[in-house]
């Protein structure tokens with residue numbers, strides 16, 4: 001860190017930013033719950049304490065990652081708060097419609113003009129009871145704000161925990177001359193609106209970025225978000241059947257996808273990630289924490305599908321991501337929790 005005083009001030013600003021998002025998101029959640037007459041699930045005190053401890057660890061680690069040069073400090077302040085504030089009224093206006101949908105259990109309430117037959121059956125639903133599922137520009141506009149509110153301002157922080165293993169990998173594979181592996185290619189599977197890719201491109205501007213997602217609306221949003229990234233190609237494609245030749249990528253990532261897939265689809269995505277990665281390539285997957293490493297907070301994780309429409313989540317909880325990676329042929333290097341998420345790092349054997 002160049003100037004210790006500036007860094008101390010930035011750390012204070014970072015913590016202030018976090019507290020203000022935390023307080024506001026808790027307040028908004030409280031109001032939404034009162035409106036919907038859905039009280040918050042009761043969390044046993046020891047579990048709440050554990051989660052608070054994990055939150056403190058996540059924020060400390062975020063700062064430590066910057067100090068260690070694993071990603072740049074500008075990521076600490078990259079949340080588009082003005083955009084989120086602009087979208088908040090739209091989200092509030094959506095609330096009565098969402099509450100009606102929840103009360104009726106209408107998970108197939110999707111825009112009439114969309115040809116749902118083009119999508120796999122598991123996808124034809126409104127995950128989280130989100131208006132239009134993933135199938136409209138309206139949904140793509142509100143999604144990031146919704147996720148950030150759900151995780152009380154930690155969604156992007158958890159997302160960027162996939163960056164340190166990538167930074168280490170790039171350092172380790174740097175050619176002797178000191179320059180980076182020329183044109184290393186990274187694919188983000190189910191890239192959504194592009195928030196992970198955007199943070200990655202800020203940390204590592206010299207990679208060639210690719211992203212796929214089933215939603216044309218989310219890909220449209222991702223293209224806008226990544227408009228200033230020189231090498232970014234975003235495609236509407238199914239992660240179960242990736243449109244790339246074998247061994248095309250040096251790095252494959254995926255964030256918050258697998259809990260929304262049925263068991264077999266999860267395996268097919270891991271298999272195809274293995275196929276498109278070069279021997280020696282890196283896989284970094286992040287998703288919800290699971291029973292394997294987070295049994296102590298299982299009561300909180302288990303209440304998620306009661307509250308939100310997440311039909312594959314219960315089975316996901318015991319379908320360990322590290323085990324899935326091994327089944328696909330990867331060598332798992334680490335599997336670590338980060339608040340209510342986890343990051344699995346694995347390599348495709350070979351060179």
Ligand SMILES: C[S@@+](CC[C@H](N)C(=O)[O-])C[C@H]1O[C@@H](n2cnc3c(N)ncnc32)[C@H](O)[C@@H]1O
Nearest residue numbers: 134190191192213214215237238239255256257
């Ligand atoms: C919970 S969101 C996560 C999006 C993004 N990675 C993020 O961090 O916000 C799940 C995403 O997976 C996409 N998705 C679900 N099934 C898919 C599939 N079979 N192929 C490609 N994308 C898929 C959805 O369209 C959605 O954008």
